Amino acid sequence: MSDKTISAHVIETGESNFAVDIAVSGHHIKGDEPLDVEGGNLGPAPYDLLTAALGECTAMTVRWYARQHAWPLDRVEVNLTHHKEGVQDIFTKEVILHGAELTEEQRTRLIAIAGKCPVHKTITSSPTIITSAG
Known part of the structure; x- marks a missing residue:
């Protein structure tokens, strides 16, 4: 619950139509869309x-x-x-x-x-x- 500036970097991975790698505050998360919208469901x-x-x-x-x-x-x-x-x-x-x-x-x-x-x-x-x- 801080008022500090937060920076995030999101880049496509090519693993599916919408897969991305998300880097934020020293953490790495994979994001994607579900299969029913042509994603690979590789992440939230x-x-x-x-x-x-x-x-x-x-x-x-x-x-x-x-x-x-x-x-x-x-x-x-x-x-x-x-x-x-x-x-x-x-x-x-x-x-x-x-x-x-x-x-x-x-x-x-x-x-x-x-x-x-x-x-x-x-x-x-x-x-x-x-x-x-x-």
């Missing part, structure tokens, strides 16, 4: 990664908040879906809080915090994307 598709990023950020934000308050949260799980209805993107998040000692008030607050993660805010805002030729 772009919306797979976006949906996973929303879940990752949600879990980390809930964990961060619980730690700040020393609340007895044992584990966070997030189940997500993404689909389109016309031009509208619909994401659903189910946040599962494990921790028998959590109060109902703490659970309610953690669920509210789950809707405030930075990726959630980015998706629901109007980010600026600048495209240029290289």
Whole structure:
């Protein structure tokens, strides 16, 4: 949950019609499209990664908040879906809080915090994307 600049490099691999290697923050990920859209299914598709990023950020934000308050949260799980209805993107998040000692008030607050993660805010805002030729 940093405000630092993140740089990523994505390059086609030729392993399938859409396969790419993604390098970001010292990590390497393979991306691709599923077979039914003529990809090779060699890695997650772009919306797979976006949906996973929303879940990752949600879990980390809930964990961060619980730690700040020393609340007895044992584990966070997030189940997500993404689909389109016309031009509208619909994401659903189910946040599962494990921790028998959590109060109902703490659970309610953690669920509210789950809707405030930075990726959630980015998706629901109007980010600026600048495209240029290289």
